[in-house]
Amino acid sequence: MKINPRLLTLILSISLLIIAFLSLFIGAADIPAVDILAALSGTADTSTEIIIIELRLPRVLLGILAGASLGLSGAALQGLLRNPLADPGVIGVSATAGLGAVIAIYFGLSLLFPLSIQILSMGGALLATLILSFISSRDSSVLTLILAGIGISSLSTAAIALTMNFAPNAMSLQDMILWLLGSLENRTMTDISLAGPFIIGGWLIMRGVGQGLDASSLGEDTAHTLGINLKRLRMKVILGSAISVGATVSVCGAIGFVGLVVPHMVRSLIGHAPGHLLVPSALFGSILLTIADLITRIPLGHGQLKLGVVTAFVGSPLFLYIIYKTRGAMR
Amino acid sequence: MTLEARNIHVTIKDNTILKGASLSVPKGKLIGLIGPNGAGKSTLLRAVLGLVDTQSGTISLDTEALSNWTLKQRAKKISYAAQGAPVHWPLDVEHIISLGRIPHLDPWQKISDTDNELIQQAMIKTDTLHLANRLVTTLSGGERACVMLARAIVSEADYLCADEPIASLDPYHQIQVMDILRDLANDDHGVLIVLHDLTLAQRYCDELILLHQGEVLSTGTAEQVLTPDNLDKAYHIRASRWQENGDSFLSPWKISGRPDHR
Numbered sequence: 332m333k334i335n336p337r338l339l340t341l342i343l344s345i346s347l348l349i350i351a352f353l354s355l356f357i358g359a360a361d362i363p364a365v366d367i368l369a370a371l372s373g374t375a376d377t378s379t380e381i382i383i384i385e386l387r388l389p390r391v392l393l394g395i396l397a398g399a400s401l402g403l404s405g406a407a408l409q410g411l412l413r414n415p416l417a418d419p420g421v422i423g424v425s426a427t428a429g430l431g432a433v434i435a436i437y438f439g440l441s442l443l444f445p446l447s448i449q450i451l452s453m454g455g456a457l458l459a460t461l462i463l464s465f466i467s468s469r470d471s472s473v474l475t476l477i478l479a480g481i482g483i484s485s486l487s488t489a490a491i492a493l494t495m496n497f498a499p500n501a502m503s504l505q506d507m508i509l510w511l512l513g514s515l516e517n518r519t520m521t522d523i524s525l526a527g528p529f530i531i532g533g534w535l536i537m538r539g540v541g542q543g544l545d546a547s548s549l550g551e552d553t554a555h556t557l558g559i560n561l562k563r564l565r566m567k568v569i570l571g572s573a574i575s576v577g578a579t580v581s582v583c584g585a586i587g588f589v590g591l592v593v594p595h596m597v598r599s600l601i602g603h604a605p606g607h608l609l610v611p612s613a614l615f616g617s618i619l620l621t622i623a624d625l626i627t628r629i630p631l632g633h634g635q636l637k638l639g640v641v642t643a644f645v646g647s648p649l650f651l652y653i654i655y656k657t658r659g660a661m662r
Numbered sequence: 663m664t665l666e667a668r669n670i671h672v673t674i675k676d677n678t679i680l681k682g683a684s685l686s687v688p689k690g691k692l693i694g695l696i697g698p699n700g701a702g703k704s705t706l707l708r709a710v711l712g713l714v715d716t717q718s719g720t721i722s723l724d725t726e727a728l729s730n731w732t733l734k735q736r737a738k739k740i741s742y743a744a745q746g747a748p749v750h751w752p753l754d755v756e757h758i759i760s761l762g763r764i765p766h767l768d769p770w771q772k773i774s775d776t777d778n779e780l781i782q783q784a785m786i787k788t789d790t791l792h793l794a795n796r797l798v799t800t801l802s803g804g805e806r807a808c809v810m811l812a813r814a815i816v817s818e819a820d821y822l823c824a825d826e827p828i829a830s831l832d833p834y835h836q837i838q839v840m841d842i843l844r845d846l847a848n849d850d851h852g853v854l855i856v857l858h859d860l861t862l863a864q865r866y867c868d869e870l871i872l873l874h875q876g877e878v879l880s881t882g883t884a885e886q887v888l889t890p891d892n893l894d895k896a897y898h899i900r901a902s903r904w905q906e907n908g909d910s911f912l913s914p915w916k917i918s919g920r921p922d923h924r
Binding site for chain 2: 413539540541542543545546547548549550552553555556557558559560602603604605
């Protein structure tokens with residue numbers, strides 16, 4: 332049974348609001364819902380306000396921004412590359428952003444200047460984007476893009492491994508590993524004001540691509556004859572997802588799998604039209620990441636669950652189930 | 663009102679594909695682009711659509727150079743049914759046909775009632791109404807070809823270019839598709855199709871353009887183009903011919919020589 336895309340968007344928006352509020356509610360300190368609302372409207376006492384506005388709210392907001400970027404980029408890239416296996420990792424952006432962060436930790440820059448991880452990893456994402464735009468401006472095939480992305484990705488992964496291999500000490504190695512696992516812990520409004528504009532800017536670049544992606548399902552030639560400027564479409568999707576995902580990775584670390592699985596989950600609800608997948612995938616990504624972040628707060632014996640680990644553990648079984656259910660349709 | 667290509671030269675990676683080919687598609691005519699494999703038919707069709715870079719030559723749409731038209735304006739004037747009718751996602755038929763309305767919609771604009779009316783009409787014309795809710799991946803080749811024609815028709819373009827619309831279809835669907843194309847031409851559309859079936863080409867097309875090694879070998883009515891000499895030179899075949907109810911027909915019959923491998 333298929334749901335109308337607009338109805339799904341409405342359902343997902345309401346669910347996201349509820350889950351986000353739930354996420355503000357759950358934490359070490361027991362704060363009643365009334366006080367949370369008071370804190371959000373700025374009328375609570377100081378200690379409650381600090382806990383809600385400075386500790387929990389950034390985490391929730393970042394989860395929403397990050398999840399939406401990953402979901403939206405995944406859906407847009409799968410539509411553009413006409414390939415259900417595409418995700419922000421495929422164009423190499425996640426890996427280069429990760430490399431930037433690992434380098435910042437390697438040289439101890441993060442100790443000298445706290446935002447260096449974020450800045451270097453955004454620089455990494457930008458570099459990947461520049462290489463991709465350079466290659467795709469000379470050749471117009473999407474296959475070239477995928478292959479270039481894989482090349483950039485492999486190179487960055489190798490460089491990450493090299494950096495970890497020569498990590499100056501065990502502490503920094505552990506920092507790198509923890510960072511690569513992804514997290515929303517201890518994020519502040521500073522992180523949001525640094526990454527937020529890029530994340531939202533990336534979404535804005537991607538606005539209006541739905542029609543072009545729908546047309547592309549008939550092949551690039553036919554899309555062209557339907558009046559779609561393919562070069563422009565490609566630029567918008569690549570640049571938009573690189574900027575929003577790069578900024579996401581720069582503050583949250585590498586969060587795998589959301590970009591790949593979310594569009595598949597939405598497809599199983601509303602069908603395969605790439606243009607219809609964009610907004611629901613963004614909302615679904617936010618929901619998935621917020622839930623995964625809630626799971627990381629479950630107290631365990633020692634250590635804490637990392638976000639990237641949880642998204643993969645929650646996402647993969649669902650993904651396998653959906654692939655099993657829809658295996659006949661993909662031919 | 664004509665879609666025209668004059669003296670088109672195309673070279674792709676040192677391979678010269680077209681050496682000064684020309685064609686003209688007036689409104690109200692069904693034009694068949696024929697020729698052996700590798701003669702440059704698809705390239706010429708794609709050049710007319712602005713899909714390949716031409717080294718020289720001019721393409722004009724209603725007497726104005728094609729390059730002076732924006733992509734969107736062109737899309738409203740010329741529709742295209744690609745070879746093999748590619749669809750990359752398992753979409754339902756009605757949705758696929760609705761994509762033909764994109765030239766008339768702004769990026770955020772939804773399908774209107776008028777659009778839906780046109781979609782219904784296109785489905786009736788192509789006998790695809792009963793397929794509306796089927797996934798395209800579940801269609802037979804013949805059904806798929808009709809759906810793609812409906813998608814091309816729904817854009818209300820004056821000209822339709824179709825690349826091998828009847829390749830690998832059974833005789834019923836071949837005739838069905840040719841009937842649809844013939845009706846479109848009778849309805850004052852200019853229709854340009856690439857095809858290999860000489861029998862159907864002769865029967866349905868107002869005019870044929872025979873391409874041979876990147877050049878137009880002959881152009882005119884089927885009687886003028888499908889002469890024994892031309893068939894021998896371009897295809898290296900002989901045809902058998904017969905008459906029925908005053909119409910003449912031909913069918914490829916025998917190999918008459920060997921292609922010279924360039």
